[in-house]
Amino acid sequence: MEQRGRRPARISGDDRHDAILSTAERLLDGRSLDDIPIEELASGAGISRSNFYFYFASKDDVLLALLDRVITEVQHRVAALPRDLGHEPQAAWRRSIGVFVDVFSAHRAVSVAAIGARGRSPEIEALWSRSMQTWVDFSREAIAAEQARGAAPSGISAGDLAVSLNLMNERVLVAALAGETLAVTPDAVLDVLAGIWLRAIYA
Amino acid sequence: MEQRGRRPARISGDDRHDAILSTAERLLDGRSLDDIPIEELASGAGISRSNFYFYFASKDDVLLALLDRVITEVQHRVAALPRDLGHEPQAAWRRSIGVFVDVFSAHRAVSVAAIGARGRSPEIEALWSRSMQTWVDFSREAIAAEQARGAAPSGISAGDLAVSLNLMNERVLVAALAGETLAVTPDAVLDVLAGIWLRAIYA
DNA sequence: CGAGAGACTGGACACGGTGTTGATTAATTT
DNA sequence: AAATTAATCAACACCGTGTCCAGTCTCTCG
Numbered sequence: 001m002e003q004r005g006r007r008p009a010r011i012s013g014d015d016r017h018d019a020i021l022s023t024a025e026r027l028l029d030g031r032s033l034d035d036i037p038i039e040e041l042a043s044g045a046g047i048s049r050s051n052f053y054f055y056f057a058s059k060d061d062v063l064l065a066l067l068d069r070v071i072t073e074v075q076h077r078v079a080a081l082p083r084d085l086g087h088e089p090q091a092a093w094r095r096s097i098g099v100f101v102d103v104f105s106a107h108r109a110v111s112v113a114a115i116g117a118r119g120r121s122p123e124i125e126a127l128w129s130r131s132m133q134t135w136v137d138f139s140r141e142a143i144a145a146e147q148a149r150g151a152a153p154s155g156i157s158a159g160d161l162a163v164s165l166n167l168m169n170e171r172v173l174v175a176a177l178a179g180e181t182l183a184v185t186p187d188a189v190l191d192v193l194a195g196i197w198l199r200a201i202y203a
Numbered sequence: 204m205e206q207r208g209r210r211p212a213r214i215s216g217d218d219r220h221d222a223i224l225s226t227a228e229r230l231l232d233g234r235s236l237d238d239i240p241i242e243e244l245a246s247g248a249g250i251s252r253s254n255f256y257f258y259f260a261s262k263d264d265v266l267l268a269l270l271d272r273v274i275t276e277v278q279h280r281v282a283a284l285p286r287d288l289g290h291e292p293q294a295a296w297r298r299s300i301g302v303f304v305d306v307f308s309a310h311r312a313v314s315v316a317a318i319g320a321r322g323r324s325p326e327i328e329a330l331w332s333r334s335m336q337t338w339v340d341f342s343r344e345a346i347a348a349e350q351a352r353g354a355a356p357s358g359i360s361a362g363d364l365a366v367s368l369n370l371m372n373e374r375v376l377v378a379a380l381a382g383e384t385l386a387v388t389p390d391a392v393l394d395v396l397a398g399i400w401l402r403a404i405y406a
Numbered sequence: 407c408g409a410g411a412g413a414c415t416g417g418a419c420a421c422g423g424t425g426t427t428g429a430t431t432a433a434t435t436t
Numbered sequence: 437a438a439a440t441t442a443a444t445c446a447a448c449a450c451c452g453t454g455t456c457c458a459g460t461c462t463c464t465c466g
Contacts, residue, residue: 016413034323037452048415053454116322120237132385160387160395167378167385168371175370182335182370184363192367195359196403203402219443240423251445256425 017055019045024062028109033059033117060121067114067124070107071131074099078138085142089151093201094194096138097169101190104173112178115170132170136162143201153203165197220258222248227265231312236262236320263324270317270327273310274334277302281341288345292354296404297397299341300372304393307376315381318373335373339365346404356406368400 023044027036038059042052056062077099085092104111118125140162146152172193175183184192226247230239241262245255259265280302288295307314321328343365349355375396378386387395 032322038454039452049453050416050455051414054413058453119235119319119322129384136385156395156398160391161399163378163385163387164371164375164395164399167374168367171370171374172367175366181332182339182366184366188363192359192363196364196367196399199359199406200399200402203406241425242423250443252424253426253446254444257443261424 016045016047016051020047020052020055020062021066024059025066025107025110028066028113030109033063033113060117060124063110063113063117064121064123064127066107066110067127070103070110070114071127074103075131075134077103078135084145089146090198093142093197094190097194097197098190100135100169101173101193105177105186108177112174115174132166136166139166146201152201155203156200161200165200168196169193219248219250219254223255223258223265224268227262228269228310228313231269231316233312236266236316263320263327266313266316266320267324267326267330269310269313270330273306273313273317274330277306278334278337280306281338287348292349293401296345296400297393300397300400301393303338303372304376304396308380308389311380315377318377335369339369342369349404355404358406359403364403368403371399372396 020041023041024036027040027044036059038052039049041059041062042049045052056065078096081096081099082092114124114128118128140158143152143161144158147154147158172184173189176186176189223244226244227239230243230247239262241255242252244262244265245252248255259268281299284299284302285295317327317331321331343361346355346364347361350357350361375387376392379389379392
């Protein structure tokens, strides 16, 4: 997602780009993106407000880049997971869910901000739902396989289960990370989610 | 509601108030609140933009009023539910969930907009989480009772289960109502949610 | 070394939306 | 008919975004 037309040696351009990103991630800790004027992102990165637009088209564009990093990390770790559940399905499910909990927890501010920005930014919405789609597909196939081999009952379709459980994960995790009043405590999240998944899938 | 006739000096005021509300609900069908300028709410209600502020402090204030109506309706119907599950617990759970699905589906646009506005409006956030709290309390106690009488296993705490399942309902329902690409079809929502609740609670 | 190319700045500006003020009109009470 | 109060609107001040551009700094290469 980079268009590099900048042959010349000066590297500082990329530095600035990254400086904006890290400034954003830092400021995002404690404030919502709406409350952060572009001026502040720029000055935090040591450049002027006008020059900000040389690197990003908007604040949401910055958040998009930030989210992209996080999602890439998740995808890598998900891809490294075995496609079938092995002989210890319960532990395998737990490990899968653990990937999300781990990565999103490690980027708390970005995750929370990105979910909040879904409503106003089509790009963020698109990136997010594209990723969700792959995770849902992954889950659906695994559930279907368990149902096919008779290990799981088929009262609820694998597709509906996969969608609902993934949406639950999203919401429960964000609530915990955002410190909402109604949330599971962060260190219990994995246990609770994994527990519900197993019960919902194997009944 | 009373005070019909010629007595009250301020008939038109209340009319305007309501006109704004219904204009908002109408416009909300298809557009997000951000995309609706106050000017349009005002003109839809037959008044000038400035005069809008005589009735509401902001757009979010309108949405708050709208949401309040919906939540009041839910609370009434929830309150009418028997506090214990009777001799047909499964049907009782399904009925409870059905209340939410029914009411929020009947006010699709408002529900979706309100959830989206939680991020920026503390009042909406407060109203919503206050309501969520009562539903979570309701569920938690019912689950705890089932666990106490040995009908449900206690591997996951009643509190965590109640929070997670309610958050799942919120997310899955909104996804369906908003027509997100990743969603359960609206008429399957109740079956799927009830199915997962029962499995998660009774394992 | 000095010229040319980016990178970068600061300031001006148009725009769109929000929220406020104060004067004004209309309805009602006394 | 005077006083009161509700309702209304036009005009204004404000804020953040995004655009533009003329000018400056600094690196690199011929």
